Amino acid sequence: MTDAQPVRPTENAMRRALKRARDGVALDTAEAAVLLQARGEQLRDLSASAARVRDAGLEAAGRPGVITYSRKVFIPLTRLCRDRCHYCTFVTVPGKLRREGHGMYLSADEVVEIAREGAALGCKEALFTLGDRPEDRWPEAREWLDAHGYDDTLAYVRAMAIRVLEETGLLPHLNPGVMSWTDLQRLKPVAPSLGMMLETTATRLWSEPGGPHHGSPDKEPAVRLRVLEDAGRSNVPFTTGVLIGIGESYEERADALFQLRRVQRQYQSIQEVIVQNFRAKPDTAMRAMPDAELEELAACIAVARHILGPSARIQAPPNLVDSEYALIVGAGIDDWGGVSPLTPDHVNPERPWPHIDHLAERTRESGFELRERLTVYPEFIARGEPWLDPRLLPHVRALADPETGLAREDALPEGLPWQEPDEGFTASGRTDLHRTIDTEGRTGDRRADFDAVYGDWEALREQAAPGMVPQRIDSDIREALAQAADDPTRLSDDQALALLHAEGPALDALCGIADDLRRATVGDDVTYIVTRNINFTNVCYTGCRFCAFAQRRTDADAYTLSLDQVADRAAQAWEVGATEVCMQGGIHPDLPGTAYFDIARAVKERVPGMHVHAFSPMEVVNGASRTGLSIRDWLAAAKEAGLDSIPGTAAEILDDEVRWILTKGKLPAADWIEVVKTAHELGLRSSSTMMYGHVDQPRHWLGHFRTLAAIQQETGGFTEFVTLPFIHTNAPVYLAGIARPGPTTRDNRAVTAMARVLLHPHITNIQTSWVKLGAEGAAEMLRSGANDLGGTLMEETISRMAGSRYGSYRSIEDLRAIATLAGRPSKPRTTLYGEVPAERVAAAEASDGHLPELLPLAE
Numbered sequence: 001m002t003d004a005q006p007v008r009p010t011e012n013a014m015r016r017a018l019k020r021a022r023d024g025v026a027l028d029t030a031e032a033a034v035l036l037q038a039r040g041e042q043l044r045d046l047s048a049s050a051a052r053v054r055d056a057g058l059e060a061a062g063r064p065g066v067i068t069y070s071r072k073v074f075i076p077l078t079r080l081c082r083d084r085c086h087y088c089t090f091v092t093v094p095g096k097l098r099r100e101g102h103g104m105y106l107s108a109d110e111v112v113e114i115a116r117e118g119a120a121l122g123c124k125e126a127l128f129t130l131g132d133r134p135e136d137r138w139p140e141a142r143e144w145l146d147a148h149g150y151d152d153t154l155a156y157v158r159a160m161a162i163r164v165l166e167e168t169g170l171l172p173h174l175n176p177g178v179m180s181w182t183d184l185q186r187l188k189p190v191a192p193s194l195g196m197m198l199e200t201t202a203t204r205l206w207s208e209p210g211g212p213h214h215g216s217p218d219k220e221p222a223v224r225l226r227v228l229e230d231a232g233r234s235n236v237p238f239t240t241g242v243l244i245g246i247g248e249s250y251e252e253r254a255d256a257l258f259q260l261r262r263v264q265r266q267y268q269s270i271q272e273v274i275v276q277n278f279r280a281k282p283d284t285a286m287r288a289m290p291d292a293e294l295e296e297l298a299a300c301i302a303v304a305r306h307i308l309g310p311s312a313r314i315q316a317p318p319n320l321v322d323s324e325y326a327l328i329v330g331a332g333i334d335d336w337g338g339v340s341p342l343t344p345d346h347v348n349p350e351r352p353w354p355h356i357d358h359l360a361e362r363t364r365e366s367g368f369e370l371r372e373r374l375t376v377y378p379e380f381i382a383r384g385e386p387w388l389d390p391r392l393l394p395h396v397r398a399l400a401d402p403e404t405g406l407a408r409e410d411a412l413p414e415g416l417p418w419q420e421p422d423e424g425f426t427a428s429g430r431t432d433l434h435r436t437i438d439t440e441g442r443t444g445d446r447r448a449d450f451d452a453v454y455g456d457w458e459a460l461r462e463q464a465a466p467g468m469v470p471q472r473i474d475s476d477i478r479e480a481l482a483q484a485a486d487d488p489t490r491l492s493d494d495q496a497l498a499l500l501h502a503e504g505p506a507l508d509a510l511c512g513i514a515d516d517l518r519r520a521t522v523g524d525d526v527t528y529i530v531t532r533n534i535n536f537t538n539v540c541y542t543g544c545r546f547c548a549f550a551q552r553r554t555d556a557d558a559y560t561l562s563l564d565q566v567a568d569r570a571a572q573a574w575e576v577g578a579t580e581v582c583m584q585g586g587i588h589p590d591l592p593g594t595a596y597f598d599i600a601r602a603v604k605e606r607v608p609g610m611h612v613h614a615f616s617p618m619e620v621v622n623g624a625s626r627t628g629l630s631i632r633d634w635l636a637a638a639k640e641a642g643l644d645s646i647p648g649t650a651a652e653i654l655d656d657e658v659r660w661i662l663t664k665g666k667l668p669a670a671d672w673i674e675v676v677k678t679a680h681e682l683g684l685r686s687s688s689t690m691m692y693g694h695v696d697q698p699r700h701w702l703g704h705f706r707t708l709a710a711i712q713q714e715t716g717g718f719t720e721f722v723t724l725p726f727i728h729t730n731a732p733v734y735l736a737g738i739a740r741p742g743p744t745t746r747d748n749r750a751v752t753a754m755a756r757v758l759l760h761p762h763i764t765n766i767q768t769s770w771v772k773l774g775a776e777g778a779a780e781m782l783r784s785g786a787n788d789l790g791g792t793l794m795e796e797t798i799s800r801m802a803g804s805r806y807g808s809y810r811s812i813e814d815l816r817a818i819a820t821l822a823g824r825p826s827k828p829r830t831t832l833y834g835e836v837p838a839e840r841v842a843a844a845e846a847s848d849g850h851l852p853e854l855l856p857l858a859e
Contacts, residue, residue, distance in 0.1 A: 006250055009034040014042055021306050022049045032254035035303050039295050043302070043331075050302035050332035057310030058334055061379065063404065067329065067363050068373040069318075071356065071407075072125035072338035073118030073170070077157060078105040080141050081131020081177075083216035087246065087278065089349070091131050094140040104134075104144040105153075111160045114343065115168040119413045121341050124399050125375040126170040128157060132177030132218040151630060154183055158628060161190040162418050165395055169413030173239070173338075173375040178218040181230040181668050185625035188236050189389040190418070192376035192396055193271060195239030198224050201259050202252040212246045225259060232267025232455070233665045235387050235541065237380040241274025241315070244300050253300065257307045264308065266459045267664070271377040272313040272335060275301045277320055279351070294324045298331040305332035313377060318359055319351040325359075329366040336363075336370075371406050378405025385552070386453075386541030390589050391418050420592035449552060454545045455664050457736045464661045464695045464738050477506045485513045488757040493702060500698035500754055507749060514753035514785030521764050522787050526819035527829040530812065530836075530844045531580040531613075531791035532573035536561045536599060540586025542618070543664030546652070546694060546739070548730035550586050560588060566599055567606040573794060574607045577844025580831045582647060582791070583614035593626025593634070597641035604642035611644045611831045617675035618650040621667050631678050639684055645831055646679050648688040648718065654707045655700045662694060662733065673711065680717025685832060688718045688763065692751055693726040693743025694733065701751060705758040712762040719832055720765035720788060721755050723748070723781070725772045748773065749784045756785030765833060770810055775818045782822035788829075789815050812848045 009017075017031040018038070022045070027035070038046045058064050081091040094104060106114075115126050133153055134141040141153070150156040154176055161172040172191040179187070179196070187194060199213075201221040206213040213219035231238040242256045264270045277297040297316065304314055315335040316328050339353050354362075360370040374396065380387045381400055388396060395418075399411050454460075480495035491499075502510050537560040540550035551558035561569075570581045581603060585591075596619060600612050615623070615638065624634035635643075652662050654669040667675075676686055688708050692701055712718050728734040728742040743751070755766050767788040768781035778789060792810055810818075812828075819826035828836045828844070 006037070009037055014038065018042060018045050018049075021046060024049075024053075027303075027306055029251060029254045029258060032257065032303050032307060033250040035306070036250045036253055036296075036299050038299050038302075043295055043299055046302045047298060047327075047331045050305035051330055053305050053310050054314070054332040054334055057312070060310060063371070063378075063406070065368055066371045067334055067336060067368045068313075068371050068406065069336040069356070069359065070125045070338045070373055070375055071121075071123045072127045072173070072340050072375070073114055073123050074338075074340055074343040075111055075114050075126055075128050075160075075164075076106065077111065077128050077130040077160065078134055078141070078153065079131060080104060080134030080138050082133050082137035083131065083177075083218050084214075085216055085219065086212045086214075090129070094138055104138070104141050105148075105156065108160060108163060112163055112167050115164045115170045118340070118342050119168045119170055122409075122412060123340065123342065124171060124372075124407055124411070124413055125338055126161075126164045126168070126172045127338055127375075128161065128172055128174045128176070130157070130176055154179075154186060155628070158186055158190050161187070165190065165392075165416065165418045167415045169395060169398065169415050171375045171392075171395060171399065171413075175239075178223055178227055179230070181234065182621060182625070182671055184230055184234045184236055185621060186628070188234060189391055189626060192374070192388060192392050193237040193239060193380075194231065196224065196227055197241050197243060197274065197276070198228065198256060198260060199241075199243040200246065200248045200252060201225070201256045202248040205247050225263070228260075228263045228270070229267070229660075230668075232263060232269035233543075233660070233663075235543070235665060236269060237271040237376050237387055238269050239272050239274065240270055241272075241276060242300070242304075243276050243278060244296065245278035254303070254307075257300075257304050261307050261309075262459075264312070266456050266463075268455070270312075271380055272315050272337075273304060273308060274315045274317070274337065275304055275333075276317055279320060294321060294327060297321070298324075298327050301328065301331040301333055319353050325362040326366045329363065329368060335373075338375075372409050373406050374399055381405040385589055386543075391420065420590070453541065453552075453664075454543050454732055454736075457738070460545075460661060460733075460736070461738055477502060481506065481509050481513065484510065484757050485516075488513075488517065488760050491757070493706075496702050496705075496754065496758060497698055499757070500701055500750055502750060503746060507746060507753075510757075511749055511753045511784040514756040515783055517756055517760055518766070518785050518787050521760065524824050526782060526787060526789060526815075526822065526824045526826040527765070527833065528789045528812070528815045528826060529580055529791045529829055529831065530576075530578045530840070531582055531831075532569060532578050532794040533791075534561075534566055534569050534581055534583045535585055536566050536583060537585040537588045537591065539588040539590075541589060542587050542666055544662065544666055545664065545733035545736075546662050546691070546726065546731045548727075548732070553588075553590075560591075563598060563602045567602045570603040570607050570610055574610055575843070576794075576847035577840055577842075578610070578792075578794070579836060579840050580611040580613050580791070583612070584616055584619065584647060584649065587618065587622050593623040593629075596623045596643075597638055600638060600642035612642050613645045613647060613831050614643060616647055616650040617672045618667050620646065620675045620679075621671060631675055632682065635675075635679055635682050635684060639682060643684065645684055645719070646676075646686045648676060648686045648722075649724075651689050651704075652691045653696050653700045654690075654704045655696075658694075658696050658700050661738070669707075673707070676717070677711060677715055680711075680715035685717045685719050687720050687722055687767075688712075689722045689724050690751070690755075691724040691726055693747055694728070694731075694739040698750075701754070702758070705755065709759055709762050712759070718763050720767050721759055721763045722767040722769065722790070723752055723755060723786070724769060727772055745777075745780070748777065748781060752781045752784045752786050770815070770818060775814070775821065778818050779821035782819065782824060789818060789826075812844060 013034050017034040035046055079092045135145055157176050164170050164172055174187055174191045174194045203221050205211040206219050228240055260273055313335050314333050315337045316333050318336045321328050339356055363370040382405055394416050399407055401408050477498050480498045483491050483495055499510055538549050538551050539553045539558050539560060573581055596615050603610055603612055624631050651672055656669050679686055690704050725743045725748055733739040765788050766786045767790050768778045768786040770778040816826045830836055
């Protein structure tokens with residue numbers, strides 16, 4: 001119900017909206033708000049058209065006339081919560097738990113016992129429900145977690161999900177409330193599906209005193225929408241929904257449904273939408289609030305069906321519909337949700353579950369067959385990677401009908417090991433790609449799943465459009481140039497933006513200032529490193545829209561190296577004078593989180609003196625998520641295994657406005673910053689990077705530079721800044737018509753010069769990329785403030801797959817020639833910009849120019 005009595009729509013408005021629904025015309029928010037008020041004959045008309053949409057979707061899904069449910073047990077892991085929702089009876093306080101003889105959390109034995117009893121009754125889902133982050137509010141929760149060895153509640157959730165998988169075979173569905181992007185990475189490997197109700201987008205119900213969500217930090221609609229988006233970016237099958245009748249208006253109710261449609265359109269990650277009616281409960285602040293009527297519920301279901309379309313799975317809890325099953329089925333649901341033969345609905349304890357046989361009979365009376373599904377819907381089982389973690393596949397396959405993806409109703413769950421796939425480091429695919437990319441090229445210009453893996457391109461175009469418009473710059477360029485020459489550390493943001501937009505003589509002057517600053521800071525020597533790139537796999541499902549390197553495991557250009565092949569390549573590099581190997585790879589779903597330790601260890605065991613510069617912040621988060629370790633503990637373990645420093649790649653632009661256009665599933669800017677700062681604190685230094693020239697603008701470059709400078713002032717851990725011009729040729733975001741065709745020469749000069757100016761005096765080494773710019777372009781950047789050429793590389797696959805025309809290897813002589821072209825001397829360096837041992841210099845000089853003969857590897 002709403003706060004004030006709503007004005008009933010006119011008969012004409014209702015007739016028009018009903019006709020548009022019958023005709024299958026897209027509704028807008030105003031029309032949806034009208035239809036939400038349909039009652040009586042109008043509701044029957046609306047429901048009939050919604051049911052036709054539902055039936056078309058079931059036909060397309062291959063299960064016409066089927067309504068599904070999940071047989072589950074309810075595991076209330078903790079009833080403590082940091083929120084204060086005014087209608088909730090699930091949440092309690094520590095004192096009451098103690099008086100009733102309960103712990104702050106269910107013990108591990110209690111969790112497993114509930115799951116075992118459910119398995120014996122044929123349940124296949126273990127629904128974990130709990131309050132949001134109770135340790136942030138209740139010291140007793142924090143003490144319990146500390147005493148049992150868990151960093152936070154989600155660490156305990158993860159551990160219990162694994163125990164349920166291994167000891168009972170039930171499939172966990174986790175409802176831990178608001179989750180960050182990193183939290184989703186931690187939990188995805190242990191549960192086939194996760195969930196969190198959106199409830200409402202009415203911010204006033206959260207922000208205004210007396211509102212049902214006032215005082216509940218996790219109920220801010222923007223925060224909950226971000227969770228849904230992060231779940232989509234992370235390829236998590238996700239359950240969400242709306243709670244109606246808590247004080248929202250019909251327009252606000254409609255807006256929530258449209259927001260769900262927006263997220264689903266962009267990510268295709270919402271596996272089901274629950275439409276739940278508010279039921280007042282005693283002993284709550286909203287106990288006098290009237291219940292949402294069942295016709296109101298039916299109208300919302302029907303409108304949700306019209307807005308979300310035939311492919312949406314829409315659910316209503318059967319214990320909240322009294323005896324009006326036919327009304328709810330007729331409105332367009334296709335799922336009854338989880339039903340338990342064992343445990344009560346702990347959120348609505350006064351409403352017992354219907355017996356499954358009774359539910360089947362009532363469903364049959366409405367002309368539908370009731371079929372059991374798993375917690376993860378058949379569509380996501382059929383999609384496979386990247387929606388299901390490989391460690392969960394055996395558990396899901398043991399219970400899923402291979403033909404329909406629904407549950408095998410005769411299957412009794414049995415515990416199975418939760419473990420990494422056996423084939424993690426088996427050499428496979430086009431392992432000579434590092435060599436043949438320059439001779440044979442790539443098989444095609446895009447992945448076969450181009451239209452699915454990156455999200456909805458049309459929605460992305462709409463999202464990208466505002467950022468493609470340059471800002472007007474009114475600052476005086478001459479004043480900005482004078483300030484840069486006098487004291488660049490005092491440049492204002494407006495002055496810096498003016499310089500980032502500089503053209504013609506002003507740009508020439510800027511590059512001259514940057515070059516003078518470079519000379520005064522690091523001298524004239526152009527430095528370079530003898531290094532080998534080793535990209536150990538290109539199998540990846542993250543969905544970075546700028547990346548032409550990532551492949552599905554079945555694609556023609558996909559490959560994974562064995563540990564021996566990685567070590568062989570490092571040994572070859574050492575033989576020809578290398579001091580460093582730079583190792584990065586795709587986020588391969590089969591590689592365990594400890595694979596990175598194995599890679600570092602393999603190189604160190606074969607070549608003890610080699611500096612291991614490896615694993616981007618994205619790979620660090622992946623490793624930590626897969627192992628269940630914190631970022632700090634994972635990095636410490638990697639360092640112990642042989643990691644010496646990390647590349648500051650995966651930064652792209654440290655502005656989520658740009659990041660969520662460039663990439664579907666890569667880590668947010670805040671997580672990149674956390675990884676890099678943690679690495680620096682542990683003594684692992686890193687480079688820093690920026691990829692530019694795609695959907696970004698100079699204002700994004702400025703923010704990026706300011707962020708890097710602030711980190712460096714805090715940690716001092718960056719060794720250099722690397723400019724990475726966007727290579728557009730085979731980049732999906734360019735092929736889709738969204739990104740620009742890379743930066744212009746003006747952009748490259750301005751970015752290089754302003755990197756020198758804005759990062760001074762904190763990051764003193766500015767590197768340009770011969771791979772992306774070629775010899776002439778790199779020399780021009782050396783005249784614009786850069787002082788470093790990076791490495792010989794020996795092999796380079798990422799830029800070449802994207803369409804770079806400048807090869808994969810430069811000899812020392814080639815790099816010296818680029819420096820000479822810029823009118824400068826050159827010298828080798830180590831990863832940390834130290835002096836290279838004489839023995840390494842001699843080995844490199846002796847082998848220079850013969851390197852290509854070493855590149856092919858015997859399989």
